[in-house]
Amino acid sequence: MLLHLLNRSAASSHVYRDALRAMAEDDCLLLTEDGVYSALMPLAEHFSAVYGRLFALREDLASRGLEGRCAEQIVIVDMEGFVQLTEDADRVVSWF
């Protein structure tokens, strides 16, 4: 299992499409930095193929005033959760 990191908003960059196409069936995706803008509907719908394996970083949501407005399909993790995700993955691939 690979963990993919995405730090771009789906509203401004198409890189999320390549990231999604590169993901295997059990890979996970963590939204960080400006990537967390995609954690809200309707942008989150772009990630429907990976619901259940889709995470967003709490501190990046909080600093942007978005905590509590996340789509319910997204699992929010803190920094420790981020580290845990990297422990569980064989490798980590960053998309930027």
Place this chain on the structure above:
Amino acid sequence: MSDRSPMPMLVVLRHAPHGSSWLREGLDVALVGAAFGQSVTLLFIGDGVEALVKGQQTGPLGQKGTHPTLDMLAMYDIETLLVDAESLAQRGLIETDLQLPVTLVAPERLPSLFAHHAPVFNF
């Protein structure tokens, strides 16, 4: 290199030439890996496919291009050049527009590429 990886290394090139140094610096990582005897696969995806377009030149102020570096890959024994077919089609390009022979990759093959290479460097 002390610990040679049992899997080939993957360098993913996602940026176009000239506009930024990502492509050049990504290629440098591939060259160094190969110089150390590591087997290297290149994957051109997204704007990275623009790196292969024929007829590129030096930029203004003598800014070096990356097209001579691509010609040099064979000297470093980097021979697996994969191109994401969808990225190519999205940009109105076909294989004969490219300066080197490449292997097109169908979308369903992408996940296994990432799974069967290590390390993976994404530029």
Place this chain on the structure above:
Amino acid sequence: MRYALLVQGAPYSHQAAHSALRFAEALIARSHRLETVFFYHDGVYNAQRLATPPQDEPQLVDAWCRLHHEHGTALLVCVAAALRRGVVDERESRRHGKQGHSLESPFELTGVGQLVEAAMTHDRLITFSP
């Protein structure tokens, strides 16, 4: 586990270096070892010893140095990327006949080979890019 980080963003321009530091603290808190941080692309500016942020902002260069002193983390800077951007140590300054140097110690200039090596010898490599 043994971790390596690849940092490619300049401090204060992008969040990448700040995220990397936060991640570094978190992985150490979970009893992993952060053995190597490799600075590439604009990440080499993290090693600028003349960086002078206002007192009320994070002191990134100091924070990296602290990781080295407290946890033995190697701070490796790609020499080719650094030289182009004016981040030079005393030795390279002499080699190229320049006045002065700008690399903070204990950052070290090194080749991209060290990045490839780190990717193969550590359990995890996490990239933070702008």
Place this chain on the structure above:
Amino acid sequence: MATTTIERWVRVEGQEIALDPEGYLVDMTDWSPAVAEALAAEEERELTAEHWEVIEVLRDFYARYEMAPAMRPLVKAVGQALGPEKGKSLHLMKLFPDSPAKAGARLAGLPKPTNCL
């Protein structure tokens, strides 16, 4: 093209050629066979026909690819140009002791390697 400070000069055929602190050309367009001879003489090296053919390979490599080769591709390029007998690192080490890629780049007037490997 002078990205590097001039440290000293070497006189070649009545012209002053600028060198950096490590003896590399400051201006790559200053290169000529006579300059290569002068640089070799500084190292107390005599350029034989075997040196010259490798210098040619280096200059061709740079002209084609705009980059000076690391050791591995240099060996390959020499093998392709001069035959498998000479395309061996042993042969290159004999001609340019220490570091063939670096010493060769200096004599062939290529940009100074960045210590990247």
